[in-house]
Amino acid sequence: MSLADLPHRRRNLLTGEWLLVSPHRAKRPxxxxxxxxxxxxxxxxxxxxxLCPGNVRATGEANPDxxxxxxxxxxxxxxxxxxxxxxxxDIFETAPATGEAHVIxxxxxxxxxxxxxPQAEIERVVETWxxxxxxxxxxWPHVQLFENKGAMxxxxxxxxxxxxxxxxxxxELVRREEGCQRDWLERKGAVLLDDVxxxxxxxxxxxxxxxxxxxxxxxxxxxxxFETLLIARDPVARLxxxxxxxxxxxxxxxSRLLRRYDGLFGCDFPYSMGxxxxxxxxxxxxxxxxxxxxxxxxxxxxxxxxxxxxGYELMAETQRDITPESAAERLxxxxxxx
Numbered sequence: 183m184s185l186a187d188l189p190h191r192r193r194n195l196l197t198g199e200w201l202l203v204s205p206h207r208a209k210r211p212x213x214x215x216x217x218x219x220x221x222x223x224x225x226x227x228x229x230x231x232x233l234c235p236g237n238v239r240a241t242g243e244a245n246p247d248x249x250x251x252x253x254x255x256x257x258x259x260x261x262x263x264x265x266x267x268x269x270x271x272d273i274f275e276t277a278p279a280t281g282e283a284h285v286i287x288x289x290x291x292x293x294x295x296x297x298x299x300p301q302a303e304i305e306r307v308v309e310t311w312x313x314x315x316x317x318x319x320x321x322w323p324h325v326q327l328f329e330n331k332g333a334m335x336x337x338x339x340x341x342x343x344x345x346x347x348x349x350x351x352x353x354e355l356v357r358r359e360e361g362c363q364r365d366w367l368e369r370k371g372a373v374l375l376d377d378v379x380x381x382x383x384x385x386x387x388x389x390x391x392x393x394x395x396x397x398x399x400x401x402x403x404x405x406x407x408f409e410t411l412l413i414a415r416d417p418v419a420r421l422x423x424x425x426x427x428x429x430x431x432x433x434x435x436x437s438r439l440l441r442r443y444d445g446l447f448g449c450d451f452p453y454s455m456g457x458x459x460x461x462x463x464x465x466x467x468x469x470x471x472x473x474x475x476x477x478x479x480x481x482x483x484x485x486x487x488x489x490x491x492x493g494y495e496l497m498a499e500t501q502r503d504i505t506p507e508s509a510a511e512r513l514x515x516x517x518x519x520x
Contacts, residue, residue, distance in 0.1 A: 186507065198362050201405055201500035234290070263282055284346045286345065299342070304433035311421050313422075316422035326456060373417075374470070402506055406479060409506075413472060416428055421459055456475065
């Protein structure tokens, strides 16, 4: 029997953590939670939506009648520019947390998703990401761009949007990736994600999408059932370093990847995604870092059955039932057209 049939562990090279893969468990019957059916398609404009053009938000401020992307300071930001103070007590230690948070409306169409936006509109989103990364990165040590899509992932509005949180420190997960990528370069004299991209291209079994500038794979160490890792093939560490050609190619591969997700179970596929560029506190010391994005979708068996990170995952280590190879094969099999 092969790894496709037997339980085994895999190591996440970006974080150093191990996870358990138990492919034989995918055959077990399911009597757990099934999410309710998806809501009908949303209208192009919802008068009650606080993100639609022209509508008034909870603060009383009216959105402009925007036609492309629209960025505004989060009205309920998790971070403030004037944060609390810290102390160095052994048991009750605290540290200051300061920063700023913004909302990025991807498009004025309330019923759209990134997967359904035309190429030109996705390119505008990419340009906005790049501009925000550069602008906030000049002020803060770390800039985190992300999107929570769908009520299942906690999105407070169905309007197509993402967020950016800029912080005074390098967050924990990013710090782990920083250390692992730096260690790889010191030990092997190569960029970790360059080596991963080359190995994935050679193996081909976990590939989902590829073009001249980007590679999308279900990583060997994927934790979520249909998790994907999007890696820049050019030697860039941050979004703002992308060439015009790479930005256009990014819009193309995003469209194709997200349409594969939607086609897998015939639904608006929920996910959380986020960019990991080199933290700006590193200044020019980024030779070990390669720009990449993570996509973490929760769906496991259908549009209504999701993976729960509970029990063993919370108490011991991450566990998955289907192999990354089988997940990639299923994503590749989705018909999305040109």
